Amino acid sequence: MRPVIDAANLEDLGAQKHSATIYTHDDSRISPYAMVLRADLIMEFAKEKALNIASSKNMGWKFGDSPQGGVAISSVHLSWPASSYDAMWSQEENRWLLNKSGTADLAASGIQLGPKTLVIQNVSITDSIYKDKVGGVTPYSATVGTGTGFILRDGKYFEATWTRADETSGTIWKTLDGTEISFAKGQIWVALTEKAPVFTTIPADAPSPATK
Structure with missing residues (x-):
């Protein structure tokens, strides 16, 4: 999976690389489901790193x-x-x-x-x-x-x-x-x-x- 992600037009912001940067821990959950992405932190991170973020497309509805x-x-x-x-x-x-x-x-x-x-x-x-x-x-x-x-x-x-x-x-x-x-x-x-x-x-x- 990781080679496919690396080769795709995606930014790998998975918890394996950025767990302490853009994720938090929900004490009400059990591992591995306790890791929760913080939207505010990921947006700050993307802006700081000048990541190319695609705009959402029309879903057809x-x-x-x-x-x-x-x-x-x-x-x-x-x-x-x-x-x-x-x-x-x-x-x-x-x-x-x-x-x-x-x-x-x-x-x-x-x-x-x-x-x-x-x-x-x-x-x-x-x-x-x-x-x-x-x-x-x-x-x-x-x-x-x-x-x-x-x-x-x-x-x-x-x-x-x-x-x-x-x-x-x-x-x-x-x-x-x-x-x-x-x-x-x-x-x-x-x-x-x-x-x-x-x-x-x-x-x-x-x-x-x-x-x-």
């Missing part, structure tokens, strides 16, 4: 009103070999509240994490060529090309298709009839998965999340 239709749900379950997530729709907060492996996913402030728009992108996940010193393999998610998925917003899911021309392009999401999908303004989470999500739907005769 647009924001606006919800598409027509959709299926009203109260929650969705997503799973991977080593973990799982549940997202529950909160009408009061107008966002999806996240649980990780059965436990509320909380910020340090105590607020439960959760986006306005949850993107579930069906992809092929295979072993990459990279692994750690004890044999753990980094997965590779194929996000270039075309595929299917779901856009979750406003208490509903919308079946969708995605298109990404190449690694430098953004991902375009459309409904099954070809209409580009707008995301809700606010935080977005993207779940890359090859396992079908499990939705808990709301009966047709029950009030929808958007009208309760």
